Amino acid sequence: MIAEDEEQEPDKAPADRNYTVDEVVAGLLALSEVDLAKLDAISKSLASTAGMEHGDLLHEAFHRMVTSRTCTIDVDMMGFAIGTMKSIASTAYRSRRRQVTEGTTSIPIPANDGGLDLPDDAVSPEDQVLARIFYGACLARVEAVIADDDELQLLVMGLCDGLFGRKLEEALETDTKGLAAARRRLANRLRKAFPNGAPV
Secondary structure, three states, X not given: OOOHHHOOOOOOOOOOOEOOHHHHHHHHHOOOHHHHHHHHHHHHHHHHHHOOOHHHHHHHHHHHHHHOOOOEOOOOHHHHHHHHHHHHHHHHHHHHHHHHHHXXXXXXXXXXXXXXXXXXXXXXXXXXXXXXXXXXXXXXXHHHHOOOXXXXXXXXXXXXXXXXXXXXHHHHOOOHHHHHHHHHHHHHHHHHHOOOOOOO
C-alpha cells in the first residue's frame, strides 16, 4: 500500500527570504575591523567608477542596505555590501555615459515658486541606524587601541556615558591633573593609531 504522502510531489524548497531591516543592522554592526578594512579598500577601487569619494560610496551603500535595497539571506553581509557598492558605481557610470552621449551637461532646476524650503533638522530613523553602525565600528577600533590601558578604557567608557568634570574624575579615581594627563595620553594614542583622522 502506498502512503498518502508518497503520492504527493516532493516538497519544493522554500524560496529564499530577504533580510529584514533589523537583520541588516545587526549584520553591519557585527562586521569586524578586518571586514570594514576590506570594504574600505573595495570602495577605493570603485570610487572613480562611481564618481564619488570612497567614504561617501561606502556610506551610501550602507544607507541603501538599510533603507531601500533587498538581499536574500543566502548572501552574507559582506557580499551584500560589496554588491551594493558595485551597483551604485555601475549605475553612476552608465548615467554619466548616457549624459555624454545625449550631450547633457547639466540638470535643469525647476523654477522657484517664491516659497522658501525650511530646513529639516529632524534625524531620520535611517540616519540613526547608520550613526549606530559607524559609532559601533569606531568605538570597537578605539577600544582595540587602548586594550592594554585600564585607565584609558575607563576614560572612554566615561566619555561615552556623558560624564565630564568631577564625575569623570571620580570614575577614573583621579584629580583634575590626572584627568588632563589621561586625556592627553588618549589623544596621543589615537593620533598615532589613526594618522588620517577618524577611525572609520
